[in-house]
Amino acid sequence: MDNLRLWHKFLETIKPNLSSANFKSWFLKTSLKGLTENTVILSTPNAFVKETLSQKYLPLIRETFEKLLDKKVSIEFIIKETEQIQHEEENDFFQPVQTKSFLNPKYTLENFVVGPSNNVAYAAAQAVVQNPGTSYNPLFLYGGTGVGKTHLMIGIGNTLQAKNARLKIIYCPSETFMNDYVGAIQTRKMADLRSKYRKADILLIDDIQFFSGREGTQDEFFHTFNELQSKNSQMILTSDRSPHEIEKLEDRLKSRFAGGLMLDIQPPDFDTRVAILQAKCLERGESLPEDVMETLAASLNSNIRELEGELMRIIQVLKLKNLQPTMENIGSLLHQSPSPAALKDPKKILSGICDYFDLPLKDLTGPRRQKELVLPRHIAMYLLSEEVGLTVEKIGGMLGGRDHTTVMHGRDKIKQLVLMDRDVQKVMVEIRSRLIHK
Ligand code: ADP
Ligand code: MG
Numbered sequence: 001m002d003n004l005r006l007w008h009k010f011l012e013t014i015k016p017n018l019s020s021a022n023f024k025s026w027f028l029k030t031s032l033k034g035l036t037e038n039t040v041i042l043s044t045p046n047a048f049v050k051e052t053l054s055q056k057y058l059p060l061i062r063e064t065f066e067k068l069l070d071k072k073v074s075i076e077f078i079i080k081e082t083e084q085i086q087h088e089e090e091n092d093f094f095q096p097v098q099t100k101s102f103l104n105p106k107y108t109l110e111n112f113v114v115g116p117s118n119n120v121a122y123a124a125a126q127a128v129v130q131n132p133g134t135s136y137n138p139l140f141l142y143g144g145t146g147v148g149k150t151h152l153m154i155g156i157g158n159t160l161q162a163k164n165a166r167l168k169i170i171y172c173p174s175e176t177f178m179n180d181y182v183g184a185i186q187t188r189k190m191a192d193l194r195s196k197y198r199k200a201d202i203l204l205i206d207d208i209q210f211f212s213g214r215e216g217t218q219d220e221f222f223h224t225f226n227e228l229q230s231k232n233s234q235m236i237l238t239s240d241r242s243p244h245e246i247e248k249l250e251d252r253l254k255s256r257f258a259g260g261l262m263l264d265i266q267p268p269d270f271d272t273r274v275a276i277l278q279a280k281c282l283e284r285g286e287s288l289p290e291d292v293m294e295t296l297a298a299s300l301n302s303n304i305r306e307l308e309g310e311l312m313r314i315i316q317v318l319k320l321k322n323l324q325p326t327m328e329n330i331g332s333l334l335h336q337s338p339s340p341a342a343l344k345d346p347k348k349i350l351s352g353i354c355d356y357f358d359l360p361l362k363d364l365t366g367p368r369r370q371k372e373l374v375l376p377r378h379i380a381m382y383l384l385s386e387e388v389g390l391t392v393e394k395i396g397g398m399l400g401g402r403d404h405t406t407v408m409h410g411r412d413k414i415k416q417l418v419l420m421d422r423d424v425q426k427v428m429v430e431i432r433s434r435l436i437h438k
Pocket of ligand 2: 149150151206207
């Protein structure tokens, strides 16, 4: 198998395991540079991609290559030389590859299940489809993970594209915009960046909360925004929280976002969850009895992505074990890994963190702002929020009356670090395992 075929095989194999945003951001611009006896060398477009791949995706990459090549390999990353990028960009200048929009055809307005949690957002989507650029610009959709923001946004894009094939629609996870911006600075190709985004008829930016703290990106986006708005090009933005709750986001952007229509999507209620599960089964040509579907919807949490994952897992296990989809069989498959009780107990969590860092509890919850207290506090905020599910206000109270925005900041910081930072990953594993074995 030559390198190109091998790389394509690799992409095909990993694609189902990743969200399309992650797949595009981290893998599509990466390539297989070379292959020696037992080393696979991957060439990444920039340091950011290299870092993310090696911090977050190394096991997946290695295991996949090992399966494909049927031997043990190690993975090395190099950064594509700048000249090469410049060269490619020059070639791309008249027909930039990246501007060919790719909208995941899986997400349509037709297969978006409407219920009380999302009907207002859905109605707004319909209005945007009727009159893009004029009725609600921007449309700002926000809500927790897995509630269907990306699905609805891309659904609008697909419908508009079907109505008019010549519309230039750009879908872009916020990371892509940031990377493009950084790349444009490095290669002094700001004009290309501008022509790419400012020519869009429809611009879809996903998960814009990641613009937080990125001043240069925000500034560039502000100008893009103004230009597109003045041309009546429709913009749709999503975020996991409302613009006001995004820290380190310039006020002028907040007020621009608020100038369109901001709508939240809530986690779906029970009936909507059942309807979504039914739709997902149907799409995949599977069927499960209604009572089974209801049990699933009742027992699983409201993140639809997880719900869907769990549905697929159960269908697979039933097939593998050759079991009928009865209530008894499903019941035994559910709840296979409940969180240990200690991870649900705020007091135990706090004392576990203190044990690990060798701190008195009164320091963790006290007013002092010493540097060495920052990480333990952030970890407390993260675990109390993610594991116990306490509100940020409540957590602020437990940690000595800290403000809820401080808590949000700390929680999100750890959320990011557990993906990127090996030391923090180790600390978290250690704290969790101590709590579990307490
Ligand atoms: P978000 O962007 O809010 O994190 P996604 O749009 O990625 O969530 O949705 C997660 C999964 O749940 C996707 O597979 C999506 O198709 C599905 N989903 C979410 N809401 C709905 C809905 N109302 N109808 C059908 N599928 C949905
Ligand atoms: Mg999303």
